[in-house]
Amino acid sequence: MNYMDLSIEELHDLLKNNKVTSKDLIKESLIKSHELQDKCNAFALILDDAKETPITDNYLSGIPYGIKDNYSTKDIESTGSSNTLKGYVPFFDATVIEKLNDAGAVATNKTAMDEFGMGGTGTTANTGIIRNPWDLKRMCAGSSSGSAAAVAYGVYPYALGSDTGDSIRKPAAYCGIVGYKPTYGMISRYGLFPFASSLDHCGVLTRNVRDAAIVVNNIKGLDNKDMTTWDSSKIDLLSHINDDITNKKLCYIKEIVDINNYSNPSKELKSHLKNFMDKIELIKSKGITIDEVSVDKQLLDAVASVYVIISCAEATSNMSNLTGIIYGPRGEGSNIYEMMKDHRTKGFSPLIKRRFVIGSYVLQRENQERYFNNAKRVRRLIVNIWKDLFKKYDAVILPVGSGPAKYLDDSLNTLNESSTILEEHLQIGNFGGFPSITIPDGFIDDLPVGLNITSNTYEDEKLINIANYIENLMPYKNQIAKEKK
Amino acid sequence: MEELKLVIGLEMHCELKSNSKVFSPAKNSYSDIANTNVSPVDMAFPGTLPVLNKKCVYNAIKMASILNCTIADEMLFDRKNYYYPDLPKGYQITQCTKPVGINGYIDIPLNDTTFRVEISDIHLEEDSASLDHFSNMSTIDYNRAGVPLLECVTTPCLHSAEEAVAFLEYMRNIYQYTGISDADTKKGQIRCDVNVNLKNIEGKYVTPRVEMKNVNSFSNVYNAIKYEEERQKKAYLKDGGKELIQETRRYDEDTNTTIGMRHKEDAIDYKYFIEPNIPPYPITKELINSLKEEIPVLPLERKSDYINNYNLSSYDAEVLIKNKDVSDYFNECINLGIDSKLAANWVTVNILSELNKSNISIKEFYITPKLLKIIIDNIVNNTISSKQAKEIFNKSLLEKKSPLEFINNYKQISNKEELTNIIKNIISNNREQKELYLNGRSNLFDYFVGQVMKETKGKANPTITKEILLEELNK
Known part of the structure; x- marks a missing residue:
């Protein structure tokens, strides 16, 4: 029996009724961790000494899960998949980890990721390339690559992720699972290694929407260690999950979805968009309104630049604490500046260094107005467009990416510089702090693809409600990766 | 000889009193034992976040309103990015875009009159760790990292070392009177950056601005300005100041000179940007008004009160207000019904000299206003002479016993x-x-x-x- 293929609620029932023990689940999760490590290199660390916990009324008690390696875990090495933190063993837990510990959840591994969340390929972890369990020649996307691979493979029902541009929601699509980042500030970021503070979100990867709701119900909440958190105690993501949604109105954006926007579209792109439009028709056939709307193409084209400028600027500052003086391996040198330089030169991958250069450049006195301040202005303009859409619509629904997972060969050396808005629009969810969820919506050449639903801030209950409904219209719920030979 | 006018601008950093640090829960208290008041936030462990201390915000707003500043509509913070071993995050959280107060002024007493100092801005920020350098190593003490600092920046409106020191002393007074800071220079709670250059009679700058950073005592501020004034004057009169450059200099206490620093700090681009982890904290009119109500009577008001309502000389009043605790002591004497002139005399002559001798504060002084009243009452009703009173005062102080114990021995025979x-x-x-x-x-x-x-x-x-x-x- 593959218990780890089941949903959280199913597992909870089995545990409650003594059909299986927490110990059994942990054992299975660890076996699968090692299997997947051999195939896909998904983990920074496998916690072979994970201990069972008592089964309580909490859905998560006794059930294994995975932690992205950019969460601070007490007494467990936490590196953010970077050599700059090699050997760093925190003495405190991130707030999210504290909450999961309180819930009785059992971590069985730390998942590998693009270094400090920077990168969308899963190829920049200090432990090596992370492969997609559906096709080992392909990437998972990133940065929550290890978490996505592990949940898709059935290592456990859920894993923590973090999302600064699309780092939960894109790998979820490429791995055929659910990826959910709630409204900014709903989950505390205390203990999450920062990439770009104004865009960073904690979130979760699961195999169904209900599981995502259950996990976030457990990890959300006001935290006096994170000033950007807000009181969500009245929000219960399960309470409205089965509400009737036929009165809801959704929209998709013509400039993103219409195939005519793309010159020489690939076969994959055509199938992906057709699949998406088929699903739109399916949803509409249930009596739900979905309108096609149009937004300023110029602003959409600016999304990628705005993202690069703001995220790189914040990142270069956020990671200035990584000097190897207080933690991380000490650099060599005859003075402190040489030591810091040596630590950072050796520790960071070339991709991160490139982003630091960009970040530094756009913040320089003579460039700041032209780049950084303008990027912030355009960010606001784009967010305002979405806010306007949310006045009329309950959610925006869009396809994720331009097709299924890409080949690793095509991307070994880069940031994904594809300028197509299909690859970048998820970043708008981070610009506005909007709750945003990806669910699988089909297959192209036996590889999963996904769609994304995004709602207005603080409307997480409604978003989960809509996502759960749409998920149940399609046959991809709870799917486990089947390796393409 | 061409007439030259000295121009001074000051940046005064003062550590604030608070239970915890400005952005972390670690204790804000001066400690001799290094690295005891430290939280993971102060050492910038990965994933830690700043949490703004409201009390520090309130005190910053109070100080801004005492300085007659235009107060910002929200508390907004910026990051000042640079690498230095005393700065674990690699940036300092400070206020640049929107300081808590701008365009203020304060009247400063000096030589029986007052002069006005213009405040360009006042802002709240965090202190850095402290470094100690030894021959073969340096040590870092993170106790100071994250201690709240208020930085008050004047316009270049001061024109003598005396004015500069008078401003600093009066600011220290305000900090102490309001309880916003102990403002103890001995503990390094006040540090100043001093900007000095010269103008000619037409008001045109004739020498480049020199900044002296981290001058740590008022006497050093005085000496540094005097030295720099002379140095710039000489150089200017020699050849128009060809050798002078705009630079950062260090005041050297041992030689009483200023020394040019090798690297140009002005060249650093701090890449300021708004701190994303601290949402803007709204400053409402109601908040400002309620904080204004908490501001106590300030030294200059007390001084005129002493002169006008208690018939003290300007000199005595000035001496009394110099230190809030001394002034409080005097107020208590008055409240106990001691004649104001007698009380002022005893405090300014006998008590202050004892305090100087023993280097203690008036709060620790054995003879409280109540005990002093016993002595003065007995002089007034002729039980003891002034000379005897002084002897009783000394004995009481020495043996830590109430003056009553001695007065009986001294009681005059008047029968x-x-x-x-x-x-x-x-x-x-x-x-x-x-x-x-x-x-x-x-x-x-x-x-x-x-x-x-x-x-x-x-x-x-x-x-x-x-x-x-x-x-x-x-x-």
Whole structure:
């Protein structure tokens, strides 16, 4: 029996009724961790000494899960998949980890990721390339690559992720699972290694929407260690999950979805968009309104630049604490500046260094107005467009990416510089702090693809409600990766 | 000789009093033991986040309103990015885009008048860790990392070292009066950056601006300005100041000179940007008004109160307000009903000199206003003389016992009958001296006074003794 293929609620029932023990689940999760490590290199660390916990009324008690390696875990090495933190063993837990510990959840591994969340390929972890369990020649996307691979493979029902541009929601699509980042500030970021503070979100990867709701119900909440958190105690993501949604109105954006926007579209792109439009028709056939709307193409084209400028600027500052003086391996040198330089030169991958250069450049006195301040202005303009859409619509629904997972060969050396808005629009969810969820919506050449639903801030209950409904219209719920030979 | 005008601008950093640090829960308290008041936030462990201390915000707003500033509509913070071993995050959280207060002013007392200092801005920020350098290593103490700092920046509106020090002293007074800071220079709680250059008579700058960073005492500020004024004057008069450059210099206490620093700090681009982890904290009119109500009577107001309502001299009033605790002590004396002039005299003369001798604060001083009142009351009702009062004061201080314990020993004999008896007795035992006195040896009068004092162990009331002696000797 593959218990780890089941949903959280199913597992909870089995545990409650003594059909299986927490110990059994942990054992299975660890076996699968090692299997997947051999195939896909998904983990920074496998916690072979994970201990069972008592089964309580909490859905998560006794059930294994995975932690992205950019969460601070007490007494467990936490590196953010970077050599700059090699050997760093925190003495405190991130707030999210504290909450999961309180819930009785059992971590069985730390998942590998693009270094400090920077990168969308899963190829920049200090432990090596992370492969997609559906096709080992392909990437998972990133940065929550290890978490996505592990949940898709059935290592456990859920894993923590973090999302600064699309780092939960894109790998979820490429791995055929659910990826959910709630409204900014709903989950505390205390203990999450920062990439770009104004865009960073904690979130979760699961195999169904209900599981995502259950996990976030457990990890959300006001935290006096994170000033950007807000009181969500009245929000219960399960309470409205089965509400009737036929009165809801959704929209998709013509400039993103219409195939005519793309010159020489690939076969994959055509199938992906057709699949998406088929699903739109399916949803509409249930009596739900979905309108096609149009937004300023110029602003959409600016999304990628705005993202690069703001995220790189914040990142270069956020990671200035990584000097190897207080933690991380000490650099060599005859003075402190040489030591810091040596630590950072050796520790960071070339991709991160490139982003630091960009970040530094756009913040320089003579460039700041032209780049950084303008990027912030355009960010606001784009967010305002979405806010306007949310006045009329309950959610925006869009396809994720331009097709299924890409080949690793095509991307070994880069940031994904594809300028197509299909690859970048998820970043708008981070610009506005909007709750945003990806669910699988089909297959192209036996590889999963996904769609994304995004709602207005603080409307997480409604978003989960809509996502759960749409998920149940399609046959991809709870799917486990089947390796393409 | 061309007339040159000294121009000084000050940046005064003052550590604020608070339970915890400005962005972390670690204790904000001066400690001799290194690295004891430290939280993961202060050392920038990965994933830690700043949490704004409201009390520090309130105190910053109070100070901004005391300085008559335009107060910002929200508390907004920026990051100042640079690498230095005393800065674990690699950036300092400060205020640049929107300081809590801008465009203010404050009137400063100096030589029986006041002058106005313009405040360009006041902002809240965090202190860095402290470094100690040894021959073969440096040590870092993170106790100071994250301690709240208020930085007050003046316009270049000061024109003498005396004015600069008067401003700093008065600011220290305000900090102490409001309880916003202990403002103790000995503990490094006040540090100043001093900008100095010269203008000609037409108001045109003729020498480049020199910044002296981290000058840590008021006397050093004074000396640094004096030295820099002379240095720039000399250079200017020599050849128009060709050798002068805009630079950062360090004041060297040992040589009483300023020394140019090798690297140009002005060249650093701090890449300021708004701190994303601290949402803007709204400053409402209601908040400002309620904070204004908490501002106590400030030193300059107390001074005029002392002069106008308690008949003190300007000098005494000035001495009393210099230190809030001393002024509080004096106020308590008045509240206890001690005559204001007597109280002022005792505090400014006897008590302050004792405090100087023993290097303690008036709060730790054994003779409280209540005990002082016992002494002064006994002078007023002629129980003891001023001289005896001073002796009682000293004994009480030395033995840490109430003056009451000593006063009985000193109580003057003012009873006429008793003194007459003693005096009659002495005269009858000194008939020869009486004869000589009556025959013109008038200085023998003092001899008789001495005898009375000897007999009464000095307790005879001298005035009454003299009256009776005159009468009895001439009988």
